[in-house]
Amino acid sequence: MHAVFRPPVNWRHRRFRYKLVVWRCLNCGAVHHYATSICRRCRSNRIDEDKLPDRARLITYTVVKNPPIAFEKQAPYIVGLVEFEDGTKLVAGITDCDPEELKPGTELERVVRKIAEDGESGLIVYGYKFRPAITRGR
Amino acid sequence: MRKVYIVGASLLKVDEQWGHSIDSLVSQVVDGLAEVRPWKIDSIYVANALGEILQNQANLGAIVAEDIGLAGVPALRVEAGGASGAAALVSGYQAILSGLADTVLVIGVEKLSDATPEEAVFLPSLSERYDLVGFQGVTESALAAMMYRMYLERYELPQEMVAQFPVIMHEHASRAPHAQYQFKTTLDNVLSSPVVSPPLRRLETTAPADGAAALILSSSDALPTIQHEQVVELAGAASSTDIVFPFDREDPLKLSAATRAFFEALARAGLSREQVKVLEIHDSYSILANLILESIGYSEEGASGVDAKNGMFDYGGKVVINAFGGLKARGHPLGATGVYQAAEIFLQLTGRAGACQVDGAKYGAMISLSGLGSAAYALVMKEG
């Protein structure tokens, strides 16, 4: 098996993975997680850097019981579909809680956590996850 | 007008073929086409999704051409995830209609049994956007599970309305000699099988499978020069794409790429949906059976479960879906699956489907998906 994580990729995505820095279309509002010159929705070339909010709401979730490569030590773990106030949706690990504490609409906040470790390359990667909001305000 | 015909089909039992490499599976499946003569092939399309990862083997166009003694013939590998096979068929159809080829060999081959269990969970996520989905440890099954939960909640349905599809598939596969899983199962068994990602259970998913299937396509111009038993017309083929992340689509429960591909293929064939009596659908997860049937208009939204329960998709119903067990029970050798679907419709329309025969079927169709519907490929066939 090839390496799942590679240092250059990890470096390239650092601002998205740690801070949810995105590229937003100034014409239609669509969000891109990669630097882009053309909007994936409307093909406008008016794109500017933006940052997704630190809070989001849970739409739905499930649990991964059979882990993929690099997540072997973590299973079972919760993953959820979250929505930001601008309508942008992401899937992400949901941490610091049990599934029973979650329901659609649960307010979440972004945290930076260890995502996984690639046994073969030895690389440990970090990125955003969400947990039920415990700090106040938006 | 120039037409495209399928003049021969061959398929291997879907299984874990520990003793056979890609090359040996290809040689076996092509040997099954020996009845088609002369052996003159203008172009080869090889469908495979994961050879460079699991067998360290890319460049399967040249490799496979040599494997079958056709080094020198133009050959190309086609990859479109789980729809690679159907994508290769659409490409072959286009090559013939373009007039640049008269006979095309389409081979689908995949060996998933070389994967470790963790790789088997990881590899399907390669069809999703890895940086957004796989990187977060979100497996493709987890995405399917969230679509499943959304479906049950939106239409206020019991899980049975989705989980019964695998029961139908296993029933069909119990009569199919080339199916991977020929055992019958019950709704209780499905709902008590281990949870993969709630609400999705293991018996609602597929398992690693090896397989190879092959078809020979011929133009109407070349047909008189070819020896064959019976032919089927490949009367329409079309494809479409969609936003890749399902929850970014206008409605995650509508597979609009499937809708577009299916109706365009039907229109090319000059047929209506009601004329299609055998239908192969891409049920890599039980929920996809519901979503596909609703997206291509066989059921109202949220109603495919009730329709299935009423026998609409079984022998004696409106249309028989997955007569050989579909992805669920015939098996899902990823890149080869679309070629299996087409070979199975060929068997149906030539009356060679054995115990799986749908009587009186003159028209058949198939729909194949990449990932969770980010691309869809549809083919429509007519009795020759």
Ligand SMILES: [Zn+2]
């Ligand atoms: Zn835009």
